[in-house]
Amino acid sequence: KQEVTQIPAALSVPEGENLVLNCSFTDSAIYNLQWFRQDPGKGLTSLLLIQSSQREQTSGRLNASLDKSSGRSTLYIAASQPGDSATYLCAVRRASGGSYIPTFGRGTSLIVHP
Amino acid sequence: ETGVTQTPRHLVMGMTNKKSLKCEQHLGHNAMYWYKQSAKKPLELMFVYSLEERVENNSVPSRFSPECPNSSHLFLHLHTLQPEDSALYLCASSQEEVNNEQFFGPGTRLTVL
Numbered sequence: 424k425q426e427v428t429q430i431p432a433a434l435s436v437p438e439g440e441n442l443v444l445n446c447s448f449t450d451s452a453i454y455n456l457q458w459f460r461q462d463p464g465k466g467l468t469s470l471l472l473i474q475s476s477q478r479e480q481t482s483g484r485l486n487a488s489l490d491k492s493s494g495r496s497t498l499y500i501a502a503s504q505p506g507d508s509a510t511y512l513c514a515v516r517r518a519s520g521g522s523y524i525p526t527f528g529r530g531t532s533l534i535v536h537p
Numbered sequence: 538e539t540g541v542t543q544t545p546r547h548l549v550m551g552m553t554n555k556k557s558l559k560c561e562q563h564l565g566h567n568a569m570y571w572y573k574q575s576a577k578k579p580l581e582l583m584f585v586y587s588l589e590e591r592v593e594n595n596s597v598p599s600r601f602s603p604e605c606p607n608s609s610h611l612f613l614h615l616h617t618l619q620p621e622d623s624a625l626y627l628c629a630s631s632q633e634e635v636n637n638e639q640f641f642g643p644g645t646r647l648t649v650l
Contacts, residue, residue, distance in 0.1 A: 466627055467641040527580040
């Protein structure tokens with residue numbers, strides 16, 4: 424059974440810092456990995472999607488890397504801003520009978536204070 | 538409307554009520570999902586529909602009954618729920634056999650009294 428762990432569970436930093444959020448998974452036979460952000464009481468917003476054959480993806484100040492063999496992904500946030508405050512979730516997907524089943528971590532709760 | 542929409546956004550129901558949650562996606566996707574998000578627990582996958590067929594039922598109690606009449610609409614029918622079923626219910630969609638990137642709706646906050 425796939426298990427996804429996110430470290431740290433919570434993080435509070437001053438504005439401007441560069442951040443690294445970690446995601447690890449137990450079964451390396453994944454199809455892809457996706458990072459999301461979730462604001463309180465809201466749905467999830469997709470940030471980056473990395474296919475199993477890729478090593479990293481970048482979008483603006485965000486960079487996500489994937490090391491499938493070691494079961495790890497990191498989300499790097501450059502020059503953090505108060506608007507980055509949210510919970511960050513990673514999800515890995517496995518193939519199952521023609522569909523792709525996701526497993527989520529518990530998330531990292533990030534607060535960026537001015 | 539664009540993206541994934543869910544109605545109602547908030548729902549309060551008694552344990553003997555019957556209600557339904559609705560999800561609609563305007564992205565042309567062919568797979569839809571129901572998730573449950575409880576406090577301090579990981580997001581739990583409940584059901585997956587691909588091409589309007591249920592391909593995954595993640596050991597969900599029968600008091601939750603999904604329905605997918607077409608690739609754009611997904612329902613979750615609720616009956617005789619328990620207070621511990623109170624949670625945020627999220628719907629998502631993706632295009633299978635492409636990159637499978639999931640897009641989520643805003644969720645329905647359900648409270649069972």
